[in-house]
Amino acid sequence: MRNKEKLLDISHLKTSFRIGDDYYAAVDDVSLALNKNEVLGIVGESGSGKSALAFSIMGLHTRAKIEGNIQFKGQDITDISPGVLNKLRGNDMAMIFQDPLTALNPLMEIGDQIAETLILHRPEMTQRQRKDRVIELLNLVGIPRPEHVFQQFPHELSGGMRQRVMISIAIANKPELLIADEPTTALDVTIQAQILDLIRELKEDMHAGIILITHDLGVVAEMADRVAVMYAGQVVEIADAYTLFEKPLHPYTRSLLNSVPTEGQDKLHVIQGIVPSLKNLPREGCRFAARIPWVDQSVHEDRPELHEVSPGHFVRCTCYKHFYFPDESKEGQSHGIS
Numbered sequence: 590m591r592n593k594e595k596l597l598d599i600s601h602l603k604t605s606f607r608i609g610d611d612y613y614a615a616v617d618d619v620s621l622a623l624n625k626n627e628v629l630g631i632v633g634e635s636g637s638g639k640s641a642l643a644f645s646i647m648g649l650h651t652r653a654k655i656e657g658n659i660q661f662k663g664q665d666i667t668d669i670s671p672g673v674l675n676k677l678r679g680n681d682m683a684m685i686f687q688d689p690l691t692a693l694n695p696l697m698e699i700g701d702q703i704a705e706t707l708i709l710h711r712p713e714m715t716q717r718q719r720k721d722r723v724i725e726l727l728n729l730v731g732i733p734r735p736e737h738v739f740q741q742f743p744h745e746l747s748g749g750m751r752q753r754v755m756i757s758i759a760i761a762n763k764p765e766l767l768i769a770d771e772p773t774t775a776l777d778v779t780i781q782a783q784i785l786d787l788i789r790e791l792k793e794d795m796h797a798g799i800i801l802i803t804h805d806l807g808v809v810a811e812m813a814d815r816v817a818v819m820y821a822g823q824v825v826e827i828a829d830a831y832t833l834f835e836k837p838l839h840p841y842t843r844s845l846l847n848s849v850p851t852e853g854q855d856k857l858h859v860i861q862g863i864v865p866s867l868k869n870l871p872r873e874g875c876r877f878a879a880r881i882p883w884v885d886q887s888v889h890e891d892r893p894e895l896h897e898v899s900p901g902h903f904v905r906c907t908c909y910k911h912f913y914f915p916d917e918s919k920e921g922q923s924h925g926i927s
């Protein structure tokens with residue numbers, strides 16, 4: 590890594606949503622850091638808190654309770670005025686959302702939507718300069734005939750083209766931090782690869798720090814320098830990408846990796862069950878314990894901590910030392926993972 594300068598430093602972040610009379614944490618005591626020129630992959634099943642984490646960083650939760658600290662270039666952004674946050678957002682930090690159709694304004698021409706962020710953050714630009722920059726951005730994200738697309742509406746473009754437009758808005762002001770939340774989920778495989786290439790180029794060109802949220806382990810393997818695995822609102826394992834894929838330790842990480850088909854493997858291990866709903870998340874002990882019931886319950890920590898098992902490789906709970914995949918022929922169908 591060329592530049593190890595810390596861009597983002599999240600410590601003990603807790604994001605809670607109100608359900609009925611109580612607050613429930615969707616992100617629960619998460620501490621993470623991101624350097625410049627680094628891609629941090631965040632993986633986990635649906636409901637594990639990935640988007641809630643991303644929205645917390647961007648300050649996009651309007652009604653959530655946010656506790657803990659998010660330092661962006663040394664400044665705590667959980668505690669700044671909406672005006673200052675608005676200046677940062679779209680300028681120093683930007684986000685690419687999962688679904689460009691809901692993120693784009695259906696009634697506004699593409700060119701005007703991209704120009705909007707320039708008007709907001711680069712008011713000194715003349716109209717001519719803005720138009721030139723929009724065309725330049727459309728070119729940069731590989732949109733053919735940018736002059737024509739400038740005047741089109743979102744519904745006139747394909748999903749891949751809309752995602753490129755979203756990316757051009759996100760990078761318009763050369764953000765130092767880019768959060769991409771499932772940026773390719775809605776796209777077919779060829780377009781996916783093109784969008785990922787584009788994100789990789791952005792890292793190279795702008796030396797941005799990128800948080801890439803996905804449930805696609807293939808995408809993470811291809812893109813990420815480091816990977817954090819989230820389960821039930823917590824980081825359960827974090828390591829550099831090579832270590833995470835070669836020496837996964839947490840039972841959840843191992844189960845996730847085992848559910849990916851590999852050449853020559855005739856049987857997949859599939860994690861049974863789902864991440865419980867927010868209200869029903871286990872808050873005591875190891876949150877993954879219920880999904881590996883064949884492992885002796887006494888091996889879980891009462892208050893699972895992240896342990897640094899090798900430099901930069903952290904695993905939550907000591908149960909990983911005792912985890913094994915049940916042998917289906919001996920253990921039958923009653924086990925959680927087969």
Ligand SMILES: Nc1ncnc2c1ncn2[C@@H]1O[C@H](COP(=O)(O)OP(=O)(O)OP(=O)(O)O)[C@@H](O)[C@H]1O
Nearest residue numbers: 606615633634635636637638639640641642866867
């Ligand atoms: N605004 C909200 N109010 C109440 N609960 C919420 C809110 N936003 C998210 N949640 C809940 O918080 C938990 C984490 O949701 P989140 O969207 O962060 O998960 P995720 O890992 O990003 O999932 P996905 O991959 O499906 O986007 C879920 O149980 C979700 O239902």
